[in-house]
Amino acid sequence: MTILVTGATGNAGGAVVQSLAAQGIPARALIRSATSLPTGIEPVYGDLNKPDTFVDALAGVTGIFLLSGYDRLEELLANAVDAGVRKVVVLSSSSLDGELTNAVAAYHHATEEAVRVSGLDWTFLRPNSFMSNTLRWLDQLRAGDEVRVQFPDVPVSTIHPRDIADVAARALQGSADGEVLRLTGPVALTPVEQVAILGEGIGRALTAYPMTRAETHAALEASMPAPYATAIESFFADRTIDETTVNNTVTQVTGHPPRTLQTWVQENARLFG
Numbered sequence: 283m284t285i286l287v288t289g290a291t292g293n294a295g296g297a298v299v300q301s302l303a304a305q306g307i308p309a310r311a312l313i314r315s316a317t318s319l320p321t322g323i324e325p326v327y328g329d330l331n332k333p334d335t336f337v338d339a340l341a342g343v344t345g346i347f348l349l350s351g352y353d354r355l356e357e358l359l360a361n362a363v364d365a366g367v368r369k370v371v372v373l374s375s376s377s378l379d380g381e382l383t384n385a386v387a388a389y390h391h392a393t394e395e396a397v398r399v400s401g402l403d404w405t406f407l408r409p410n411s412f413m414s415n416t417l418r419w420l421d422q423l424r425a426g427d428e429v430r431v432q433f434p435d436v437p438v439s440t441i442h443p444r445d446i447a448d449v450a451a452r453a454l455q456g457s458a459d460g461e462v463l464r465l466t467g468p469v470a471l472t473p474v475e476q477v478a479i480l481g482e483g484i485g486r487a488l489t490a491y492p493m494t495r496a497e498t499h500a501a502l503e504a505s506m507p508a509p510y511a512t513a514i515e516s517f518f519a520d521r522t523i524d525e526t527t528v529n530n531t532v533t534q535v536t537g538h539p540p541r542t543l544q545t546w547v548q549e550n551a552r553l554f555g
């Protein structure tokens with residue numbers, strides 16, 4: 283068994299690499315530039331938008347951990363079939379709870395549909411927002427102890443990327459074929475509660491400023507293309523998706539409960555130093 287991990291330098295893919303390495307499962311990390319990888323993980327260079335750049339990396343691969351939303355996916359999947367790959371685990375999202383016309387849901391849906399008809403076995407992971415999104419507050423925290431939070435009244439059961447990775451590792455070893463796994467963290471917390479947990483974990487007296495919808499709208503529009511800003515506003519302000527409900531899928535698949543935000547903060551406190 284050899285696994286190809288895409289997004290290997292990111293929050294989710296990086297956790298998949300760590301999980302596979304910890305279990306001694308041979309894996310290749312698709313990367314775009316040199317980086318340090320755990321012992322036993324082989325670097326392979328390529329661009330996810332250009333499947334011809336990593337055809338050779340597929341030789342001997344049995345499973346792929348695949349990020350959503352990249353170009354020329356059909357070509358990548360055909361290359362995978364030709365190389366003898368058996369299984370693809372797609373990192374999709376909770377956005378598929380809602381309207382497929384939503385810009386974020388649309389690219390995840392397109393990826394899932396291409397994989398469904400590829401002839402490969404598959405598992406689709408649809409996680410809630412990641413705990414690692416807390417890193418988006420870093421700039422504000424360098425400037426002071428106040429964090430401006432979007433959608434202050436919406437509790438979200440954010441998920442630790444290591445839990446996504448542990449589920450992915452199981453699926454890449456053959457479990458959950460043909461299953462869509464909706465993944466949540468252990469408890470729903472408002473952004474204000476998340477800031478309090480972060481402050482306690484990093485030893486700072488943080489306060490949360492609850493942004494109005496108009497402020498949130500302006501901030502989203504300023505930070506990403508308009509269709510994505512609209513998509514995210516609809517998820518949480520209009521509640522077109524549900525990231526509040528907690529389920530036990532992580533426990534069922536991995537045998538351990540989902541990790542808490544307190545754990546994520548403890549593991550990443552140095553980044554907020």
Ligand SMILES: NC(=O)c1ccc[n+]([C@@H]2O[C@H](COP(=O)([O-])OP(=O)(O)OC[C@H]3O[C@@H](n4cnc5c(N)ncnc54)[C@H](OP(=O)(O)O)[C@@H]3O)[C@@H](O)[C@H]2O)c1
Nearest residue numbers: 289290291292293294295314329330331374375410411412
């Ligand atoms: N954040 C959330 O709350 C959330 C929730 C549900 C689903 N998701 C999905 O999860 C995905 C991954 O999230 P994340 O937080 O792990 O992202 P991330 O930390 O930003 O990592 C993205 C990874 O993709 C790689 N990458 C980007 N463009 C590439 C390309 N053209 N070719 C090869 N590699 C490329 C990056 O490599 P480099 O280091 O070379 O840039 C990096 O390893 C998101 O894109 C989204 O689709 C996220």
